[in-house]
Amino acid sequence: MKDTHKHQGLRNQLVKTITKKGISDKNVLNAIANVPRHLFMDSGFVDFAYQDKAFPIAAEQTISQPYTVAFQTELLKIKPNDQILEIGTGSGYQTAVLIEMGAKVFTIERQLELFKKTKLFLPKLGYKPKKIVFGDGYKGMPEFAPFDGIIVTAGAPFVPNPLLAQLKIGARLVIPVGDEVQIMTLFIRKSEKDFEKHELGEFKFVPMLKERN
Secondary structure: OOOOHHHHHHHHHHHHHHHHOOOOOHHHHHHHHHOOHHHHOOHHHHHHOOOOOOEEOOOOOEEOOHHHHHHHHHHHOOOOOOEEEEEOOOOOHHHHHHHHOOOEEEEEEOOHHHHHHHHHHHHHOOOOOOEEEEOOHHHOOHHHOOEEEEEEOOEEOOOOHHHHHOEEEEEEEEEEEOOOOEEEEEEEEOOOOOEEEEEEEEEOOOEOOOOOO
């Protein structure tokens, strides 16, 4: 499948939509404008790829709504070459947006089917994470810590302490916390022991799973 002028036009419309919803970071908007979301979706949903909606992908997971991707990404305040840990690779769309912004991405997926598919697929599009692993997102990647930012793309029933511990001083963790509905929560590490916490509204994510399949 190709990326055409028509797709680019639809992405430009999508950027206008999420700008109206409050996304203002130019780097985030440029990344959304550049990443071909339709290539990350099952063929049955391709015609809807540039609607601002979540859609099903394999393993009972979803590709997040573009606004949600942009909202979480904006909260990270990414600078080029930042080391970002992503919990929940999924389709790879969020991963691609982070890489498009110049981040060095370390990403974890615990659905084996998705891990195998996305690991092969992302490099074909020119998006190469520093590391993509099959494993437990609750543990993070201590061997590559500390990170400039951590993003969790599934609903977590609680905030995993290992993720907080893997932040640099001044770094940010963006995580949707809750069971049925999640509160988008931002933690900023102020010192070894101090974290600033912000709650930023309700979102709905698939649950963050603990045990591997």
